[in-house]
Amino acid sequence: MSEPLLVVDDLHVTFQIRGGRALRAVDGVSFAVRAGETVGIVGESGSGKSVTALAILGLLPSRGVTTSGSILLNGQQLLGASEHDMQDVRGRRAAMVFQDPMTSLNPVLTVGRQLTETITRHLGVKREAARDRAAELLDRVGIPEPRQRLKNYPHQLSGGMRQRVMIAIALASDPALIIADEPTTALDVTIQAQVLELLREVVRESNTALVMITHDLGVIAGICESVNVMYSGRIVESNERHHLFASPRHHYTRGLLASVPRLDGAQGRLVPIPGSPSDVIAWSDGCAFAPRCPAASDACRGQAPELVISPEGGTLRCVQPAPLGMPVWSGR
């Protein structure tokens, strides 16, 4: 197989918070994405998934944050690269789609302006050509009458339209990688499916790699080829999507799956994960999920479980995983 496009290796992100304490938001995360591949990162809020995304594009605040590890994009080290160099990477080779298109678009600039500014920045074309390209992009993301829409302000568009504009901006200079951070969360359910479909289409057409960051396994199921499950700053399980859904081994993954409603009615009832993500213990004291884990035992405390390659492929960070082939929905 070809060299991966993006290799994140042992990424650590630590926030310095008041009182001299440190918060390890990302704590040794590694994963790789190949060209044209769609990889999911799933976890609850606070699991470090969005921080991982921001770290890749170098968008973390410069003060009070320390990072270590390695982020290679096509062999270029992004971690620690200068702001000037990162400005050539962002939007050109790696683009991002954010959660809330209402607040992520500048309310006082026209859609056209916000599209063309990234086009002229990276493709070095003149204003006229940039406008043509912008209209073309809007057309590509399924916005009717693109020429007229260029003159609109964000508040004149619907939520779904705005997210399409965000995707068009991300596509502006044909990046090799798109990172989508909860791109559907702020949208109506009916629109969510359309936007996901659009994302799937555009990455397939242009062989773009997509990192999909979400808390919603339903989104993962619809689009990703492989999945990384994050908990409290670490990857706890990763696998091909169908393996993970068919036979989740980590109890956190199983909890996530059990709390997602299924349309085919195969499950008895929804089971929420007990407790909240703030009920953690530090990884150095054992498995961070142990306080909420139904299968936790003394073995889970004392030292952190290692991330090991599981027999069926993928990786797993659990000392007492669920047995292979045990479905989540047991028809209780």
Next chain:
Amino acid sequence: MSVLTRRQRAEQLNDPDVANSLTREAWRRIRQNPLAIVGGTIIVFFVLIAVFAPMLAPFNPRSNAWFDQIRPTSIPGPSRDHWFGLDEGGRDELSRLIFGARASLMIGVLSLGIGAVAGAFFGLVAGAFGGWVDSLIMRLTDILLAVPSLLLALSVAAVIGQSQTAIVVAVAVPNVPLFARMLRSSMLGERQKDYVTSATSVGVRRRSLVMRHVVPNSLAPMLVQASLALSTAIIDAAALSFLGLGSADPGVPEWGRMLANTTRLLNVAPHLALFPGVAILITALGFNLFGEAVREALDPKLRR
């Protein structure tokens, strides 16, 4: 975010009287804010000087016993006998500054008090009665707000003539529409809140509701406005006195006029401009610092 805030929140929940704990919380924030400490110290210092002026001043501020030392080209500066030197009329500058503090405090507090009480009264009436009363009062405030405050104060002072009363009234008038608007809008805001709706639904009479709940809750923004307005009042009062609208008796020490009198003497005795100017500056700064700190304490979101 931190352990501390979680504990504070817990304290707040345990407290039976939430409003009480909110003010206590605000008070705690005020005491921890360096702005408040500096500002508060200045205010206390200023008030003490004003109150104990007769005891602190080394000489009678009106006595021109040293007039024979004054020459058109030289006015004695600071010396052992006169720490801040003499003024152009041969009077002790320090004593005049000390008594000037008294005039400033009196004028500032009186004018702010009158402005705030009158404004609060109109705001209360407008908010409580609504309807045409409200419209009439609000249109009147529109008119008063259309005139820049110093200009309004000037024209009021012009009617009354040269006296300290004129300055008090003149500085009070521009505060009236400000306080009226503020009290009315915070009353309207309070009225929308759940506790008022629920109180009316169980049959509490409207008037007693206004007096018992709405007014106390509107006091916080009033307090902020008052402490910031005191700084403006002291500067504006000095400005009117600078322009010659203070007491008709030139012997009465007022910081503003002390500055005005030295305009011609800048080259001869710059210290005579420096002292009263710095006195006004420091006093105004004290009230500004304290007002800022109170504002931050009442609304932590503003803390920037």
Next chain:
Amino acid sequence: MIRFVVRRLLLLIPILFGLSILLFIWVRALPGGPATALLGERATPERIAQINKAYGFDRPMITQYLTYMKRVVRFDFGQSITLRKDVTAELVRRFPATIELSMAAMLFAVGVGIPLGFMAAKRERTWFDYGAVTASLIGVSIPVFFLGQILKWVFALKLNWLPTIGRLAPTRELVHHTNFNVLDSLLALDGGALWDSIEHLILPGIALGTIPLAIIARITRASVLEVLNDDYVRTARAKGLRTSTVNRVHVLRNSMLPIVTVIGLQTGLLLSGAVLTETVFAWGGMGQLIAGAVLDKDYPVIQGGVMFLAIVFVLVNLVVDVLYAFIDPRIRVS
């Protein structure tokens, strides 16, 4: 947009109408009537009667009011008592001096205040930031008339770098077309006069501009801090835009709304602050005219001046509202 402006202009009418009534009552509310107040200790029954006749104070209230209103509508405030000149003409003649000074002050306040506030926000919680915040707190506490004196003493008297008072060196001759000295010197193609006018503007401009500067810096800082946390700024960065572009196009532009409001408010206040600055620097503008009129109880001048400045104040705020709409398309469309 035109409809919006017209509607706002119509709203001006009741305010000015109300103000004119207040000014009418105000002069007649004087203890002992306007004539007594005017004459002060010189008041004798004959002179009071003379004044009352001359100014029509002896006629019935309603007649007085009607004549008053008829003149106010034409913006005629009669003759100045002390200057013996037509009030409106005198106000208009002196207005350019005040505007020129106010513009210089605003230029200073905006030119320094916005960059200062912006840099403080970008360096939040650094020494630069704390210094800027402290300086702005001191800035709002300095009395204009004190700052004016200090500037005069240091830069004019001690260092002798700049002129002490006035708008132009007494020896210089300049043809006044507009009464804006900077403009007039440009029209006359007189470089010396231009430089002279600018030199005279510096100290009063700084004195008058310091309070607005402090306020603008504070608002800019708060507004920029808020915008810096907005999602679209992150989007702009994620697009790979250069830092300067992000700051200029996305941060500053979006922070402008509250800044513009404050600039508008301060411009109005500058006009009244000019009363003090003009007195310190013997500027000869409207402010000095009004300050003198207040002491001399020259009521026609005060009435006219208050009315004039109130109109300017309200118009400036109207301009601000229109500017708003240009900055924020959300207001423009609705």
